[in-house]
Amino acid sequence: MTPSHGLPNLTALAALLETMADIIFTVDHHGVITYVNPSGAALVGLRTDEVIGRHLEHDFSHMSSAEWAAVTRRAVDTGGPMEYTAFNTHLGRWLRGQVLPVEGGLAVQLRDVTAPYRAEQLHRVTAALGTAQTEAEVVHVVLEQTVPAVGAYRAAVLTLSGDRQALELLSEVGYASKERERFQRLPLARDLPACRAAQDGTPVFASMPGVAREFRDWDEVRSAETQSIAALPLTFADEVQAVLVLSFDVLREFNEAERQFLITLTGVGTQALERARLYDTERRDRVRATMLAEAGTLLTTSLQVEATLEGLTQLALTHVADWAAVYLPNSEGVLTPVAVAHRDPTLVELLRTFVAQNPADPHAPGSTAWVMRTGESFLLPVVPPAVIDAIENLEQRTAIVRMGFHSLIHVPLTVGGRTVGVLGLASSSPEHTYGPEDLRLAEALAARAASALENATLYELSQRSEQRYRSLVDATRQTVWTNDPGGEMKGEQPGWAALTGQSEGEYGGYGWADALHPDDRAQSVGVWEEAVMRRAACAMQHRVRVADGTYRHFDVRAVPVLNADGTIREWVGVHTDITAQVQVEAELERRVEERTEALARSNAELERFAYVASHDLQEPLRTIASLTGLLERRYAELYDERGRTLLSQIIGGTIRMKTLLDDLLVYSRLGAERLTLEPVATTSAVEEALGRLGKSLAESGGEVDHAALPVVSGNAFQLTQLFQNLIGNALKFRRPGVVPQVRISAVREGAFWQFSVRDNGIGIEPQYLERIFVIFQRLHLREQYGGTGLGLAICQKIVQRHGGRMWVESTPGVGSTFSFTLKAL
Numbered sequence: 001m002t003p004s005h006g007l008p009n010l011t012a013l014a015a016l017l018e019t020m021a022d023i024i025f026t027v028d029h030h031g032v033i034t035y036v037n038p039s040g041a042a043l044v045g046l047r048t049d050e051v052i053g054r055h056l057e058h059d060f061s062h063m064s065s066a067e068w069a070a071v072t073r074r075a076v077d078t079g080g081p082m083e084y085t086a087f088n089t090h091l092g093r094w095l096r097g098q099v100l101p102v103e104g105g106l107a108v109q110l111r112d113v114t115a116p117y118r119a120e121q122l123h124r125v126t127a128a129l130g131t132a133q134t135e136a137e138v139v140h141v142v143l144e145q146t147v148p149a150v151g152a153y154r155a156a157v158l159t160l161s162g163d164r165q166a167l168e169l170l171s172e173v174g175y176a177s178k179e180r181e182r183f184q185r186l187p188l189a190r191d192l193p194a195c196r197a198a199q200d201g202t203p204v205f206a207s208m209p210g211v212a213r214e215f216r217d218w219d220e221v222r223s224a225e226t227q228s229i230a231a232l233p234l235t236f237a238d239e240v241q242a243v244l245v246l247s248f249d250v251l252r253e254f255n256e257a258e259r260q261f262l263i264t265l266t267g268v269g270t271q272a273l274e275r276a277r278l279y280d281t282e283r284r285d286r287v288r289a290t291m292l293a294e295a296g297t298l299l300t301t302s303l304q305v306e307a308t309l310e311g312l313t314q315l316a317l318t319h320v321a322d323w324a325a326v327y328l329p330n331s332e333g334v335l336t337p338v339a340v341a342h343r344d345p346t347l348v349e350l351l352r353t354f355v356a357q358n359p360a361d362p363h364a365p366g367s368t369a370w371v372m373r374t375g376e377s378f379l380l381p382v383v384p385p386a387v388i389d390a391i392e393n394l395e396q397r398t399a400i401v402r403m404g405f406h407s408l409i410h411v412p413l414t415v416g417g418r419t420v421g422v423l424g425l426a427s428s429s430p431e432h433t434y435g436p437e438d439l440r441l442a443e444a445l446a447a448r449a450a451s452a453l454e455n456a457t458l459y460e461l462s463q464r465s466e467q468r469y470r471s472l473v474d475a476t477r478q479t480v481w482t483n484d485p486g487g488e489m490k491g492e493q494p495g496w497a498a499l500t501g502q503s504e505g506e507y508g509g510y511g512w513a514d515a516l517h518p519d520d521r522a523q524s525v526g527v528w529e530e531a532v533m534r535r536a537a538c539a540m541q542h543r544v545r546v547a548d549g550t551y552r553h554f555d556v557r558a559v560p561v562l563n564a565d566g567t568i569r570e571w572v573g574v575h576t577d578i579t580a581q582v583q584v585e586a587e588l589e590r591r592v593e594e595r596t597e598a599l600a601r602s603n604a605e606l607e608r609f610a611y612v613a614s615h616d617l618q619e620p621l622r623t624i625a626s627l628t629g630l631l632e633r634r635y636a637e638l639y640d641e642r643g644r645t646l647l648s649q650i651i652g653g654t655i656r657m658k659t660l661l662d663d664l665l666v667y668s669r670l671g672a673e674r675l676t677l678e679p680v681a682t683t684s685a686v687e688e689a690l691g692r693l694g695k696s697l698a699e700s701g702g703e704v705d706h707a708a709l710p711v712v713s714g715n716a717f718q719l720t721q722l723f724q725n726l727i728g729n730a731l732k733f734r735r736p737g738v739v740p741q742v743r744i745s746a747v748r749e750g751a752f753w754q755f756s757v758r759d760n761g762i763g764i765e766p767q768y769l770e771r772i773f774v775i776f777q778r779l780h781l782r783e784q785y786g787g788t789g790l791g792l793a794i795c796q797k798i799v800q801r802h803g804g805r806m807w808v809e810s811t812p813g814v815g816s817t818f819s820f821t822l823k824a825l
Contacts, residue, residue, distance in 0.1 A: 017037045018037055018038060019038075020037060020039060021039055021112075022037075022039060022109055022110060022111045023036075023037070023039050023040040023043060023108075023109070023110040023111075024036070024037040024039070024040060024107075024108070024109055024110075025037070025040045025051075025056075025107075025108055026102065026105055026106065026107045026108070027056050027105050027106050027108070028104055028105040029104065029105050030055075031055050031056050031057050031058070032053065032054070032055055032056070033051055033052055033053065033054055033055075033056055034052065034104070034105065035052065036048050036051045036052060040110075043063070043091075044060060044063065063088070063090050065086035065087065065088050065089070065095070065097075066086065066250060067084050067086040067767075068086075068097075070765075070767050071084045071097065071099055072099055072106060075099040075100070075101050075106065076101060076106070079101055080101070081098060081099065081100045081101075082098070082099045083096065083097065083098050083099075084096070084097050084099075085097075085113065085117060086151075087151040087250075089250050089251055089252060089253070091112075092252070092253045092254075092255040092257075092258055093112050093114045094112070094113050094114045094117040094118070095110045095111065095112060095113065096110070096111050096113040096117075097109065097110050097111075114257070118149075118261050121145075121148075121149035121150075121265075122149075122261075122264065122265065122268070124145060124149070125141070125142075125145040125146065125149060125265060125268060125269070126268050128141045128145050129141050129142070129268060129269065129272040132272060132276065133276060133279055134276055134279065134280055134283075135273065135276040135277055135280050136171070136431060137276065138269070138272045138273050138275075138276040139157050139170055139171045139273070140171065141272075142155075142157065142244065142269040142272075142273075143155050143156075143157065143171060143172065143173045144173060146244070146246065146265055146269070147173060147174070147246075149265065150230075150246060150261070150262060150265070151248065151250075152246040152247055152248050153174055153225065153247060153248065153249045154172070154173060154174025154175055154223075154247045155172065155173055155174065155244065155245060155246050155247065156169060156170075156171070156172035156173075156175065156183060156244075156245045157169075157170045157171050157172070157234075157242055157243070157244055157245075158170060158183065158186065158194055158198075158242060158243050158245065159241065159242040160198065160239075160240060160241060160242065161185070161381055161382075161433075162381055162433075162435040162436060163381075164188075165187060165188055166185050166186060166187045166188055167185070167186040167188065167194055167195060167198055167243060168184065168185050168186075168381070168382060168430065168433060169183045169184050169185075169430055170242065170430065170431065171431065174247075177747075177749075179221075179223060181385060182220075182221050183221070184382065184385070184430060185382050185384070186221075190217045191215045191216045191217045191218075192215055192217050192218065192221060193206055193211070193215060193218075193229050193230075193231040193245070194231045194243045194245050196215070196231070197231035197232065197233045197240075197243050198233060198240050198243050200233075201233050201235055201240050202233065203230065203231065203232045203233065203259065203262070203263060203266075204229075204230070204231040204232075205228075205229075205230050205252075205254040205259060206228065206229055207227060207228040207229075207251050207252055207253070207254070208226075208227050208228070208251065211228075211229060223247070225247075225249045226247045226248070226249065227248055227249055227250055227251045227252075228247075228248040228250070228251055228252035228254070229245065229246065229247050229248070230245070230246040230248075230252075230254065230262055231243055231244070231245050231246075232244045232245075232246070232262060232263065232266040233266075234266060234269065234270040234273055235270060236270055236271075236273075236274040237274075241273070241274075241277075242273065244266055244269065246262070284437075286478070286576070287319055288319070288320070288441050289478060289574075289576075290319075290557075290576065293557050293559075293574060308449075309326045309338060309339035309449060310339045310341070312324075312326065312339070312445065312448070312449050313325060313326060313339045313340065313341035314341050316341065316425060316445060317341040317342070317343070320425065320438065320441060320442075321341075321425040321426060321427060322342065322343075322404075322426060322427050322428040322429070322432075323340075323341070323342055323351075323403070323405070323424070323425065323426035323427075323428070324339075324340070324341045324342075324423075324424070324425055324426075325337045325339065325340045325341070325351065325423075325424045326338055326339040326413070326421060326422070326423055326424075326449060327355075327368050327372070327421055327422040327423075327424065328420070328421040329372070329421070334359055335355075335359075335360055335368050335369055335372055335421075335422065336355065336356075337351060337352055337355055340352060343751075344824075344825075346825075347402070347403060350399060350402065350403060351403060354396075354399050354400075354403075358396060365378070366378040366380060366408075366410065367410075368410055368422045368424060371410045371411065371412050371419075371422050372412065372419055372421070372422050375412045375414060375419045376412070377409070377410065377411040377412065377439060377442070377443060378408075378409070378410040378411075379408075379409055379434060379435075379436070379438075379439045380407065380408040380409075380434075381407055381433050381434055381435060382406065382407060382430075382433060383405050383406060383407070383408060388400055388401060402748070404428040404750065405426045405428065406426070406427050406428050406429060406430060406432075406433070407426065407427040407432065407433045407434040408424075408425075408426050408434070409424065409425040409426070409434055409438060409439055409442045410422055410423070410424050411423050411439070411442045411443050411445075411446045412446065413446050413449050413450040414446070414447075414450055415450045415451075420450060421449075421450070423442060423445060423446040423449055425438075425442050428750060429750065478574050478575065478576045478577070479495040479496060479498070479499045479574065479575040480495050480572070480573070480574050481493050481495055481496045481512075481572075481573050481574075481575070482570050482571060482572055482573070483558075483570065483571040483573070484570060484571075485560075485567070485568040485569065485570065485571070486532065487528060487529065487531075487532035487571060488508070488509045488510065489507055489508060489509065489510075489511070489512050490508060490509075491504075492504065493507060496512065496575075498547070499544065499546055499547065499575065500512075500515040500544060500545065500546060500547060501546070501547035502514075502515055510525065513525050515544055515545050516542055516543065516544060516545070517542065517543035517544070517545070517551050519543075520542035520543050521542075523540075523542075524540055524542045524556075527540045528540075528558075531558065532571075535560055535568060536560075537557070537558065537559045537560070538556070538557070538558040538559075538571075538573070539556065539557055539558075540556050541553065541554065541555050541556065541578070542554060542556065544575065552577055552579040553577070553578050553579045553581075553582040554575045554576060554577055554578060555575075555576045555578045556573060556574070556575055556576075557573060557574050557576075558571050558572065558573030558574070559571070559572060559573075624650075625651070628647060628650050628651050629651070631647060632647055632648075632651065675715055675718075675801050675802070676715060677713045677714055677715065677802075678713070678714075678715070678716070679711050679712075679713065679825055680711065680712055680713070680714045680715070680716045680719055681709075681711050682709040682710060682711070682712055682719060682723075682746070682753075682755070682822075683706070683708060683709040684716075685716060685719045685720045685722075685723055686704075686706050686709060686723050686727075686744060688720045688724075689720050689721075689723040689724035689727055690704060690727065692720075692724050693724060693727055693728055693731065696728060696731045696732070697731065700731045700734060700739075700740050701739050701740070702730070702731045702734070702739065702740035702741070702742065703739065703740070703741050703742070704727060704742040704744070705741070705742065705743050705744070706743070706744035706745070707744075707745055707746075709744065709745075709746050709755075710746055710748075710753050710824065711825055712753055712822040712823060712824060712825065713802075713822070713823045713824070713825055714802050714822055714823075715802070718798045718801070718802075719798070719802075719822075721794065721798065722794075722795050722798045722799065722820075723744070723757075725791040725792070725794060725795050726757045726795060726818050727742055727744075727757065728791070729759075729791060729792070730742045730757065730759035730761055730816075733759075733761045733762050734759075734760075734761050734762070735760070735761060735762050735813070738760060740759065740760065740761065741759065741760045742757065742758070742759050743756075743757075743758045743759075744756070744757050744758075745758075748824065749821065751823065751824055752804065752821040752822060752823055752824055753821065753822050753823075753824050754819060754820075754821050755819065755820050755821070755822065756817050756818070756819045757817070757818045757819075758815065758816075758817040759815045759816055759817075760814070760815040761815050761816060762812070762813065763810045763811050763812035763813050763814055763815055763816055764808065764810040764812065764816055765812055766810075769807075769808055769809075769810065772792050772808065773792050773793060773795075773796045773806070774793065795818075795820075799820045799821070799822070802822055802823065803823055804820055804821035804822050804823065805820065805821055806818070806819070806820040806821075807819055807820075
């Protein structure tokens with residue numbers, strides 16, 4: 001008898017299993033090991049016969065990864081194979097597991113994929129960093145990509161302060177707001193892993209409980225979830241510039257291979273960060289040079305002091321600050337903000353009121369009055385939270401917190417050695433912490449502002465301005481040139497000659513125009529002649545044939561430099577190469593056009609879908625509901641118990657289908673309809689939602705508590721829907737025998753309000769926290785908790801349409817907190 005084709009040779013299969021390097025084992029429904037190959041037995045240091053018969057989770061729980069329980073549960077629930085990749089803390093290796101339900105239990109294969117997994121993650125991080133240009137983009141990629149790549153649960157990048165005496169939080173993922181406050185500034189003198197890595201320039205790897213013994217300040221900053229930590233210095237130019245801190249919620253042994261992988265990842269991030277900082281420096285220098293040129297134009301085109309200073313503060317707001325103010329002494333000698341700029345007008349009035357009610361102390365170092373008295377500049381890289389907390393007056397403390405000062409600069413406005421006012425700049429974000437370069441820029445701005453207050457020093461100030469400007473231009477793609485009072489180019493012009501290759505004889509007079517693109521020449525000459533005639537600043541863009549014969553795009557700015565008697569001494573201009581910008585803008589315009597077309601197609605499809613959902617589908621559904629209702633009323637007695645049950649199921653299914661179509665229509669319209677924003681009182685939105693939920697509140701006995709909530713920029717109907725869905729979920733997913741309690745609150749977070757809807761319900765398992773926002777995803781059977789699986793998807797889409805983000809924190813059996821952000825007014 002010949003063997004059937006396709007049937008396995010069981011003896012060969014058994015031999016293969018016995019010799020495989022992969023770990024193979026089976027367990028019965030009770031978790032008892034029924035088979036293990038030699039590789040699996042060797043893993044625990046036993047023979048196969050010593051392993052078989054023992055309970056997997058009771059006897060070898062230390063060998064399991066955190067994902068094991070969830071994966072096996074899903075395999076049993078679905079009856080299908082499951083695959084996962086997880087870090088095994090006992091082995092210090094990445095394993096890829098396959099779990100297959102078989103008769104009598106589960107069959108499991110575990111394979112060591114550490115090398116390919118790490119290579120894949122390294123490639124992914126490197127590829128992502130290749131598209132990042134700015135420091136902020138690089139740091140974002142490092143954090144977002146490194147956390148999953150190494151199995152961390154949170155990460156942060158801390159940068160060395162300007163005085164190199166502390167670490168300052170640059171960015172993070174996974175940190176709660178209170179933890180972010182603790183890490184805003186860490187003096188290097190503190191005994192912490194990050195500080196030691198910064199001081200020694202070497203990586204620090206530590207795990208509990210040893211880390212608590214080795215670092216005496218550890219308990220002051222550690223999170224309860226953190227079991228292991230890696231602090232890796234980012235070093236370039238032979239100095240530590242920042243530290244990457246990775247936190248793990250499981251114990252890690254950090255074997256040599258893992259350490260080398262983390263160090264390699266850090267090295268890739270370091271190179272990208274160094275490149276990004278060079279890019280940011282070049283861009284910042286270019287922006288600052290442009291800003292100084294614009295400030296010079298502003299000061300020479302207006303003789304109205306207050307209007308000029310208002311323009312100056314707006315200019316600072318655009319380029320270097322979240323706050324900008326110019327303080328001048330009033331008739332009584334008290335400093336008063338005569339020009340204030342901030343994106344929120346209510347905060348502008350708050351600052352004016354605060355200064356009026358709380359005059360600056362001239363003996364308090366760093367205050368505006370102190371700068372006015374001493375004539376010295378003041379830089380505070382980070383406003384210490386402890387200083388604000390120490391303010392006894394609650395009203396003062398609240399006002400300062402609301403104004404959101406993170407970093408502060410005060411510089412004097414000085415003319416002829418005499419201080420006539422103070423320029424104040426402030427940032428509200430840790431991502432923009434002021435340093436010495438910012439102080440120098442502020443001083444340059446102050447010098448120009450002072451020139452508007454005393455025109456007699458204009459010539460001297462313009463000379464210093466030109467010197468500062470040229471020093472910044474040296475490292476940028478800019479060319480400075482001068483023309484005589486009549487607008488003709490004369491004398492040596494090394495910058496223009498180097499740019500165009502023209503000789504003095506070629507560019508003299510209006511010969512410089514020969515280097516312009518023929519299509520731009522006539523218009524550019526016309527603009528220049530009009531500026532000369534009007535004695536006004538000149539601004540234009542055109543193409544210039546550079547020395548290599550190619551044409552490049554340039555932004556042109558020129559201003560007249562005046563003599564003491566008001567006559568024009570000369571014209572000073574600058575050509576800034578914006579070719580890359582023009583190319584990028586052209587590419588962006590092309591992409592925007594493509595995306596607009598795609599969006600139009602998508603909207604059309606959504607509109608067609610909405611029509612089908614609201615008319616073509618609901619109309620026959622209403623017919624079914626009407627007919628089944630008629631059958632139930634007239635002919636119910638003709639059916640037996642089975643027939644009546646089926647009829648009831650049809651009616652119930654019809655109702656659920658209508659609910660699903662209604663929710664689906666709401667979800668589709670969120671993306672199809674144009675969002676109109678207006679001031680919305682969220683307290684009213686919550687009250688409206690509670691009115692809609694009256695029946696659910698009565699049935700559940702639920703209690704909903706909310707403080708006075710803020711006014712935000714949004715759509716009232718959608719925000720009411722948002723609160724209705726979240727409160728309704730809290731009432732629905734309640735614990736048996738426990739009265740539902742819902743607490744709604746909001747706190748200000750920069751330009752946003754962060755809302756929290758906290759309940760005491762059944763909670764959510766950690767592995768499902770992301771899944772709950774996916775459309776049609778349900779965690780429970782419909783018989784347990786009703787619904788369509790669209791409620792939270794609708795919530796997230798509403799928040800995203802409003803420019804915010806949404807997330808959830810939950811503890812099973814305790815409750816959940818849904819948080820989201822909305823733009824503040």
